[in-house]
Amino acid sequence: MPGDVHSLTPVTLSGTHPVSDELLLPVGAATGNEFNRVRLRLIPKACFRVEDNHFEFDSSFILPFGLTFNVDPLKKLLERHPGSKLSVFGHADPVGRDDYNKTLSGRRAQALYALLVRDVRLWEDLYYDHDTNGKDEWGVRAVQIMLNQVGPTKTGNVSGDLDEQTRQALRDFETGAGVAPAGFNARREVARPTFNRLATLYMDRICVDDDDKDFRLKKTDFLARGAGRKGKGDFQGCGEFNPLLIFSREERARLDRPENRKQRNKENEPNRRVMVLLFRPGSRIDPERWPCPTVKEGVAGCVKRFFSDGERRRSPQETRRTFEEARDDPTKLGTFACRFYERLLINSPCEQLLRTFQIRLYDPLGRFIPLAPCTVSIGERPASRDRADPRGILTLRDVEVPVSCTVRWGFPPKEGEEPVLSFSLDVLLTAGVEAPEPGKPEEARQKLNNLGYDGGELETDIRDFQLDYGHLVTPEVPPTGVLDDRTLNLLREVYNEPADDLRRTEVKG
């Protein structure tokens, strides 16, 4: 049975694996000269999962969540399990080619490893060497994001548009950092000394604990002690071989249609993850004997480790399948093709699908409240204290639906003071399929309710909504109390705004 989850944030998940009992060692007493061989197991004691949304889409570039990389849960795990030896496993979703996905997942693992040990050379490798069919090119956008975190001037846009303001921000950085003012070259790349300096500062800026203290590991904290070629044993990509969720054949066919790509990517999100395993203190391996191929190698080494029915495991079947269902029911087909990985993770609390809800917390004027303090009670669970992120978004994870949920929130208090939770909202959390049919009054009712308009008569609530938001569009939507198309569209816009692209990083300052 899986162990305990310790920490659940919008971007990471950490937990401890179940402990095994004292081992029985059946031995044949020797009368001749035979020995009994006992091999110490490779035991992962804890796990730290970094979610897809900590990375740039389809890329290995690590984004801050809020302002930093969410490394605090890993730090706490290491405090709990001092001396653990780590190894990083990247995973892609089952879309696209095997070798491409192995490369991308490996590059994500490399990026995370490099961040943790501050090996900026490994980032240089990712930045300049991107032979990945044009994908995973860090490009101008990565430079913009880094400049905005650590540079003296901002770039304005972070969309990868190489405009004059971005060039100026780079010049200012190069001047301030004392490196040659090389600017961008014809391939829209910055010079190596510039990248090195910029990436070093960015790593130091984002890889901090919750108290803003620097957090880094040593290469000797990893399984192969950094002794393997190309990081063998310390970080690797599992490609798309170990998904947590596999669509049914029928779903897969539907989601593969071009118009459904967005939904497919969304549903595949849990499959895209990077797992850090903490092995028993002092564990060590000879990298040359380690089963996983390096990031630079092809998929052959992975395929060699497949279950004998590995291909069937990772392929769509009649019904949608999950890793957990198969784990809990021996008659069901597993979803991980790699036997080596499944054997390490079979009881891991970090390998599970989590249903996630995000609620954006606003003040009565419709402005979201960054870092809003709140309490959340879900179903029968006791109320727990929580906090919204810098964008006012509260993320609830691991929620069984449908369930009712009460959130009370307020403004961040002054230092040393208790927060006053002035606002409250009751919501019914349901799975997406149970959402009301679009265009019906039920849709408006539900959205108005979640936005805090739950006075009673639909007409009154619509009028209140129009009064609050009608001026945001031109021409204004007048307070008629009638649910016309423009009002409904405005309602949808206001309502859906929290679901806007979280990948667009907040610019500091």
Place this chain on the structure above:
Amino acid sequence: MPFGTETTHTVVQGEYISLLASRYGFVDYRTIWDHPKNARLKALRKNPSVLHPGDEVFIPAREPKEEPRPTDQRHRFQVRRTTLRLRVVFDEFYYRPLDQTPCELHLASEVRALTTDDRGRIDQEIPMETQDGILVLKPTTGPVEHMPFRLGVGRLDPVEERSGQVKRLSNLGYYRTPVEEFDAREFRSAVEEFQCDSGLSVDGICGPATQAKLKDVHGC
């Protein structure tokens, strides 16, 4: 058992020839093991310490030894005993033997402080009737947690039997469910992983070739 009676003993879990020899009053297990009536068993099991529950062992009659000696003198009778040895070699997955590693052997009557040799081995003489004990590894480098193992001396079943396969796979770190419980899925996964690590073709079936390899890698 009185002198001059022979019998057939049906093996239960944990019994091995030396233990039976000791229990039936023989100083040398070979009196039983090499007896012609046990020839088939010997050919089947090969190792006198690796029997399977249900195996039938012929126990020959004991011959009283007569040695006339004058009375009123002290006489020394030297008993020739065959020894029973506990031989274990420790190693780590995808690494090398756990050499020069301190460990403790807890037996019913004593605790011995030991150190593995440069090939990760311990080799200890233990009392003839030993059936259990505890072996605690106390590495100072490498895996630094103390690891206790509950010894089941004589509980290693023949490799031809599924329980013997499970136990060897467990000792080698492949089968992770307690050996007393049979978990078909874990067994298959363990067999496949062992086959893969050993360069055998991977089919999850523990047939003769896999059994032979298992015995070879485990050591007995």
